[in-house]
Amino acid sequence: MRYSLLKNMGNADYATIKALKRIQSGDIIWPDAHVDHTILRHIKETCRICNSMEEVFRLCRRMDKKDLQIVRMTEERDSSSLRERFESAVFQASGFDVEILPGISNINRITATGSFPLTVRGRNESFWVWDGAPFSMGKTFDASLWEQVAATNATMAIVNPPARHLFKGLCAIATHRHAHTPVFFCNKNGQYTVVSLEQVVALGAFDWSACHLLVVNPSPRSIPRMELAHSTTAMVPEERGIAS
The missing domain is CATH 3.30.950.10 (Tetrapyrrole methylase, C-terminal domain)
Structure with a gap:
């Protein structure tokens, strides 16, 4: 299972190729409110979009996939480095491999x-x-x-x-x-x-x-x-x- 943190996603035009690949393969997408939602046109048909950590974990239990791909998309108007570290630590403690993909601040x-x-x-x-x-x-x-x-x-x-x-x-x-x-x-x-x-x-x-x-x-x-x-x-x- 993998948790991918995509930082600074306020403008889809500045998304990296690696970030785009993670979005395309994600089973669950969790975007901040100010994320540029036009980038969500790249998600696969079976992908689910969640709005909170609680919603993500409820969906994880229902899906029960060993190769589950969670993509967290943050934006600086909604998030902070402290919050992002906390969320990453929670998913790491839950058995996810955590990766961080920085974007343009x-x-x-x-x-x-x-x-x-x-x-x-x-x-x-x-x-x-x-x-x-x-x-x-x-x-x-x-x-x-x-x-x-x-x-x-x-x-x-x-x-x-x-x-x-x-x-x-x-x-x-x-x-x-x-x-x-x-x-x-x-x-x-x-x-x-x-x-x-x-x-x-x-x-x-x-x-x-x-x-x-x-x-x-x-x-x-x-x-x-x-x-x-x-x-x-x-x-x-x-x-x-x-x-x-």
């Missing part, structure tokens, strides 16, 4: 679509990713950590931040980064915009629960024309959304 895919540079030559010294999804497990927010990283020349990628802490974290970043530093904002519907750090901090009462991804570059020594060209939109607190 939303950090790379969505920012590339928006022509937003993740790194800038001569400016970046590191890349920092913070995943807020584990907060549901009782983790404590540490604003001082954000401030320490912001004081370096690291690109800061913030994924699935808990709404109640995000504004506090952005204020911590703003103490060390230039007001005109470009910030890439993407909501959970995949809509994105680029604004300045000053514009983001000025929002205050904005509905941060809609945020999926924020990327903050290191402070620019000067503002390149390329970065200014994208800073033409505004995020409007009154409308609880993004306006272009």
